Amino acid sequence: MNSEVQHFDVIIVGGGLVGASLACALLPMAKRHGMRIAVVEAVPLPSLASEPYQPSYDARGTALSYGTRLIYEEMGVWQALSERVCAIEHIHVSDRGHFGTTRLHAAEEGVAALGYVVENHWIGRVLLSHLQQQGGEAISWLCPAEVTAITMAAERAQVTIHHQDQQQQQQLSAALVVLAEGGRSSLSEQLSLDYQEAPYNQFALVSTLTPGKAHAGVAFERFTAEGPLALLPLTDSDDGSHRCALVWTTPDELIGERMDWDDATLLKEVQQVFGYRLGRFSRIGERYCYPLALKQAREQVRSRLVVLGNAAHALHPIAGQGYNLALRGVADLAERLGRLHQQGEDLGQLTHLNAFVEQRRQDQMRTIAFSDKVMKVFAEPRFPVQLVRDLGLVGLNMFAPARHRLARAAMGLDGTRARLHGA
Numbered sequence: 001m002n003s004e005v006q007h008f009d010v011i012i013v014g015g016g017l018v019g020a021s022l023a024c025a026l027l028p029m030a031k032r033h034g035m036r037i038a039v040v041e042a043v044p045l046p047s048l049a050s051e052p053y054q055p056s057y058d059a060r061g062t063a064l065s066y067g068t069r070l071i072y073e074e075m076g077v078w079q080a081l082s083e084r085v086c087a088i089e090h091i092h093v094s095d096r097g098h099f100g101t102t103r104l105h106a107a108e109e110g111v112a113a114l115g116y117v118v119e120n121h122w123i124g125r126v127l128l129s130h131l132q133q134q135g136g137e138a139i140s141w142l143c144p145a146e147v148t149a150i151t152m153a154a155e156r157a158q159v160t161i162h163h164q165d166q167q168q169q170q171q172l173s174a175a176l177v178v179l180a181e182g183g184r185s186s187l188s189e190q191l192s193l194d195y196q197e198a199p200y201n202q203f204a205l206v207s208t209l210t211p212g213k214a215h216a217g218v219a220f221e222r223f224t225a226e227g228p229l230a231l232l233p234l235t236d237s238d239d240g241s242h243r244c245a246l247v248w249t250t251p252d253e254l255i256g257e258r259m260d261w262d263d264a265t266l267l268k269e270v271q272q273v274f275g276y277r278l279g280r281f282s283r284i285g286e287r288y289c290y291p292l293a294l295k296q297a298r299e300q301v302r303s304r305l306v307v308l309g310n311a312a313h314a315l316h317p318i319a320g321q322g323y324n325l326a327l328r329g330v331a332d333l334a335e336r337l338g339r340l341h342q343q344g345e346d347l348g349q350l351t352h353l354n355a356f357v358e359q360r361r362q363d364q365m366r367t368i369a370f371s372d373k374v375m376k377v378f379a380e381p382r383f384p385v386q387l388v389r390d391l392g393l394v395g396l397n398m399f400a401p402a403r404h405r406l407a408r409a410a411m412g413l414d415g416t417r418a419r420l421h422g423a
């Protein structure tokens with residue numbers, strides 16, 4: 001055990017997409033006003049300097065909303081990120097075996113793209129490069145190191161970390177701890193955080209495939225009796241093959257069988273569900289599966305603690321909103337902490353943190369309800385509901401103001417958000 005306690009203003013537990021984004025968002029304050037930040041990440045980092053980045057068939061992708069682009073621009077990372085994003089110019093929603101279809105178009109909304117699809121590896125690489133190149137002494141990146149305990153005291157929070165490479169424990173302290181560990185570690189249990197959780201009894205089967213025709217920037221969302229199937233446009237691979245990210249919602253009882261199919265069978269089955277709008281599918285990469293549940297922490301702040309990202313809320317991936325929602329939380333928190341730090345306030349004081357939760361409440365409620373309701377309405381097999389939803393899709397397709405509202409929600413532009421401090 002290293003007996004020396006290192007002190008910080010903010011300790012971020014987890015350097016995944018959300019934790020690394022928060023560190024990037026706080027960086028200007030850290031550099032300009034001496035805010036001391038530590039990020040503790042359990043998984044060793046890939047060496048950034050190693051090989052040139054290659055688009056992969058084995059990587060997972062995320063749909064970023066247009067609103068997320070605006071946040072990344074303020075953080076100063078969009079330019080680098082945009083090198084490998086694929087613009088979503090159109091969204092095509094259909095109901096398999098029924099007549100309802102609707103389409104959203106970027107041009108109709110007066111934007112270049114409704115959103116962007118990007119490999120998670122690339123987002124991670126851009127955020128970490130930014131921190132390494134711009135962070136200097138301002139950010140302490142402790143990795144590979146696992147947070148094993150968090151205890152709250154009146155004046156400061158105490159964090160115990162285990163350095164995996166040195167087999168050594170260390171004590172840190174901070175005015176504020178941000179829990180951004182994805183909600184899968186034992187820390188939330190240790191802290192007795194209470195969650196509201198409803199399983200969907202489904203898994204997301206995720207992979208990358210090659211369609212016969214170019215996707216032309218169209219994101220497809222196809223609802224079926226068993227659950228939705230999304231095909232999202234990706235950048236072409238280096239050999240020029242087209243690529244789409246597949247997210248296939250699969251009932252619990254079928255996931256084992258589908259994960260065991262050989263590639264040819266999987267391609268054939270996906271083709272049957274999706275049809276031939278993108279020609280014949282020819283190649284499929286590594287597949288991954290994730291159990292799906294709607295999960296939300298009832299208590300997202302405590303004195304000296306904020307819970308963020310998947311640790312605070314996990315959504316159905318159908319509408320591609322989980323990370324986009326989390327990033328709006330990151331932006332609001334960074335702006336608030338920057339302001340409080342400049343005013344010499346205690347960052348961990350509960351009244352400040354309660355104000356943050358209040359600021360986030362509406363956006364969280366609306367986004368979670370949107371993802372959950374879409375999922376449930378399209379899962380409903382009863383004829384009247386089916387008919388109403390298909391009429392709804394047709395109506396949306398014909399009625400521009402309703403389409404506009406849906407497009408604004410998909411773009412993450414239907415709420416208000418503070419601008420980032422120092423941007």
Ligand SMILES: Cc1cc2nc3c(=O)[nH]c(=O)nc-3n(C[C@H](O)[C@H](O)[C@H](O)COP(=O)(O)OP(=O)(O)OC[C@H]3O[C@@H](n4cnc5c(N)ncnc54)[C@H](O)[C@@H]3O)c2cc1C
Nearest residue numbers: 014016017018042063147181182309310317320322323324
């Ligand atoms: C199939 C699927 C598709 C999705 N598609 C989209 C989409 O298109 N658009 C969208 O907006 N969202 C999408 N999401 C949601 C998105 O993936 C999540 O919101 C996002 O990954 C959450 O990031 P996070 O940083 O909170 O958690 P994570 O990515 O899980 O990161 C947590 C990090 O904490 C580290 N960690 C854990 N425990 C400790 C510890 N004790 N000490 C130190 N470090 C620790 C982990 O190593 C990890 O790096 C999707 C989700 C799924 C399942």
